[in-house]
Structure formats: C-alpha cells, structure tokens
Amino acid sequence: MTTTSYSSLPSDVADRLRGIELPDPLGFGRLMAPVMSIAYHRDGAWETPRLTGLDPLPLAPHTQALHYGQAIFEGMKAYRNLGTAFPGSPSMLFRPYEHARRFNRSATRLGMPELDERVFVHALEELVTALEPLVPGQQGQSLYLRPTMFGSTADLSVVPSTEFCFLVLATPSDAFFTAPISAWIERHYSRAGAGGTGAVKAAGNYAASFAAAAPLRENGFHQLLWLDAVEHTHLEEFTAMNVFVRRGERLVTPPLSDTILAGITRDSLLGLGPSLGLRMDEEPINVHELTDAIRAGEDIEVFGCGTGAVVAPVELIGDESGLRLPLPARSTALRLRETLLDIQHGLTSAPEGWQWPVNALPDTPQA
Numbered sequence: 617m618t619t620t621s622y623s624s625l626p627s628d629v630a631d632r633l634r635g636i637e638l639p640d641p642l643g644f645g646r647l648m649a650p651v652m653s654i655a656y657h658r659d660g661a662w663e664t665p666r667l668t669g670l671d672p673l674p675l676a677p678h679t680q681a682l683h684y685g686q687a688i689f690e691g692m693k694a695y696r697n698l699g700t701a702f703p704g705s706p707s708m709l710f711r712p713y714e715h716a717r718r719f720n721r722s723a724t725r726l727g728m729p730e731l732d733e734r735v736f737v738h739a740l741e742e743l744v745t746a747l748e749p750l751v752p753g754q755q756g757q758s759l760y761l762r763p764t765m766f767g768s769t770a771d772l773s774v775v776p777s778t779e780f781c782f783l784v785l786a787t788p789s790d791a792f793f794t795a796p797i798s799a800w801i802e803r804h805y806s807r808a809g810a811g812g813t814g815a816v817k818a819a820g821n822y823a824a825s826f827a828a829a830a831p832l833r834e835n836g837f838h839q840l841l842w843l844d845a846v847e848h849t850h851l852e853e854f855t856a857m858n859v860f861v862r863r864g865e866r867l868v869t870p871p872l873s874d875t876i877l878a879g880i881t882r883d884s885l886l887g888l889g890p891s892l893g894l895r896m897d898e899e900p901i902n903v904h905e906l907t908d909a910i911r912a913g914e915d916i917e918v919f920g921c922g923t924g925a926v927v928a929p930v931e932l933i934g935d936e937s938g939l940r941l942p943l944p945a946r947s948t949a950l951r952l953r954e955t956l957l958d959i960q961h962g963l964t965s966a967p968e969g970w971q972w973p974v975n976a977l978p979d980t981p982q983a
C-alpha cells in the first residue's frame with residue numbers, strides 16, 4: 617500500500633492510520649478500520665460527531681442497551697469512484713440520505729432520538745475522507761460503513777435510555793457473497809410480527825434470528841428465507857437481504873409491510889429494472905406455488921439483494937424436512953448486480969442523490 621500523509625487529520629487519528637495493509641483476500645469485516653466517528657446525545661441534544669480511535673467504550677454493566685436492547689444500526693457503503701463524472705472525489709457513498717432517513721425511522725420506532733440527516737451524512741463523509749486509502753479499488757469491493765446507535769444510560773429500570781451513543785464504524789470489504797448462495801426456508805420461527813420491529817433495523821431482529829440459523833449452518837446453507845408469521849405461506853425476506861423472484865420477464869418482490877425491511881437495494885432494483893426491459897411487481901409470493909413451479913422446471917430465478925450482498929443469486933433452496941431444490945444459473949440477477957455496481961462505482965449515471973461523491977483531503981493521494 618502507498619505511504620500516505622495524514623497531516624490534515626488530528627494527529628492521534630492520523631497515527632492510527634499509518635502503515636495499514638488491506639488483507640488479501642479482503643473478505644467481509646476482516647479488517648476493522650482503526651478510526652470511527654462518535655457522538656453522544658446528552659441533556660436532549662447531540663454532540664457534533666468526531667473522529668476517534670476504535671477503542672473499547674466505557675460501559676457500565678447495567679447499560680440500558682445490554683438489558684433492554686435499545687440499539688439500531690445501518691449498513692451502507694463507500695465505493696471507489698471508477699468513473700469520470702466526479703473528478704476529485706476518490707469515492708462515493710451510495711444513497712446516504714435514504715440510509716439517514718431509515719436510521720431515523722429505526723430510532724423513532726425504538727424510542728430513540730433522531731439525528732439530523734445532514735449531521736449523519738457529514739459524519740460519514742468525514743470518516744470516509746479520513747479512511748480514503750482503505751476504500752478498496754476492485755469493482756464490487758467497498759468500505760462498508762456501520763452507523764449504530766444505542767441507549768448508553770446506566771439504569772436497570774425498564775424505561776428508555778436518556779443518553780445515547782452514535783457510532784460509525786468502517787471495514788474495507790468484499791461483497792457479503794461473491795458466489796451463488798443457498799437459502800433455507802424457515803418453517804417454524806418468525807422474523808417479525810405485525811406491529812413489531814421488522815420494518816426497521818433493530819439489533820434485536822438479528823439476535824432473534826441466530827437460533828433459527830443453527831440448523832441452516834449445520835446443513836451448509838447461507839441465508840434463512842423467512843415466511844410470514846401468521847400462516848407461514850408467503851415469502852418475507854432473507855436473514856439480511858430482500859427477496860426477488862423472476863418468472864419469465866416479470867420480477868416480483870413481496871410488498872413492503874411492517875414486517876419487511878424497506879431495503880434501499882430493493883428500491884434501487886425496482887427503479888432500475890424497467891430500463892433493462894424487466895417488469896417489476898410488488899406482490900405476495902406463495903412459497904408452495906414457488907417450490908412447485910421450480911420442481912416443474914419453470915424458468916425461475918430467485919435472488920437476494922442488500923447493501924452487504926449487492927445482488928446474490930440463489931442456487932439451492934432447502935428446508936428442515938429435507939427439501940433440496942437446485943436452481944439452474946440464470947442471468948437476470950447478475951445483470952442487475954452489474955448494473956447496480958456500475959452506478960455505485962460511478963461508471964454509469966444514476967438518479968439524483970444515488971451517487972454521493974466524497975471529497976479527498978488535500979493531501980490524500982488518489983488510488
């Protein structure tokens with residue numbers, strides 16, 4: 617890696633960044649950037665987020681989030697700018713204001729204070745600028761960003777926290793999946809119920825998936841495919857991705873509800889599909905109809921989409937009863953993946969606000 621001068625950064629932050637090498641292979645989350653952004657909400661107001669080292673936080677054993685789970689997060693990415701539309705910007709955030717808005721919806725649902733969208737995006741810009749040499753260069757790789765908020769008051773009474781901690785962590789990463797995945801239909805557990813927290817990124821949603829994921833891992837599968845909590849007959853989403861099914865020229869994804877996360881990648885694909893000649897529909901998907909049609913050899917593609925994964929084709933669907941349905945490789949998911957990555961890397965233009973150029977520090981060498 618090139619030697620970099622960090623003289624425009626606070627010296628303690630700059631010191632942390634010297635001599636870091638990107639791992640090879642990069643993987644997902646293998647190298648945590650040694651610098652993060654942090655701010656506390658105290659006495660009813662947010663501090664200005666500031667850069668600091670990735671050090672352990674001082675947490676009382678009775679910190680509210682540890683007991684009552686007042687914790688939310690976002691998953692987003694800065695991509696290396698490989699295009700020419702934004703000269704002087706070595707990297708770009710993808711749809712950061714959409715992530716800011718969803719972060720605030722999550723905060724509101726969990727009784728936490730909102731953060732001004734501009735402050736949220738500025739914290740990301742500042743961190744990505746500082747970490748510019750850690751934004752990897754290959755198409756599909758990115759600096760994965762993890763904005764997080766948790767209740768940091770030390771208080772065992774079952775009331776909302778009065779103090780909150782906002783963090784943004786970063787890790788240079790490959791896409792979550794770089795090859796087709798296998799999906800495990802979850803027939804017993806549910807991810808979300810009506811009126812619950814399924815539509816937001818509450819940390820507890822993920823904790824509640826871990827026991828369900830144990831048999832999946834024993835059987836070598838990658839992602840849970842959740843069904844609705846009432847009848848267990850309709851697809852909802854994967855562990856960490858929304859689901860799409862293509863039958864012929866028609867792509868279908870379940871309509872948003874209060875049990876499905878409104879994925880920003882899902883929304884992007886719904887917007888991009890028509891320009892690729894695809895018909896995009898939001899409709900309930902019956903799991904029995906789907907598996908029958910796959911068994912009958914219909915032209916079907918199933919794929920997941922999300923920030924971490926981008927677009928991940930499914931090559932095998934299974935479940936606890938021993939169902940194993942291979943899906944032949946098809947091209948639509950990969951075409952959507954390429955189209956989206958071209959936008960994310962600035963190689964193709966995109967709707968206003970999708971590509972968010974991040975400027976370099978004056979002394980940051982460009983890749």
Ligand code: PLP
Binds near residue numbers: 854857880923924
């Ligand atoms: N659904 C769940 C449960 C997720 O964790 C994610 C990932 O963030 C998604 C869907 C996809 O959302 P997005 O495309 O905004 O990353």
Ligand code: COI
Binds near residue numbers: 690691822923
């Ligand atoms: C993402 O896709 O960014 C997510 O937040 C999912 C995560 C649990 C890896």
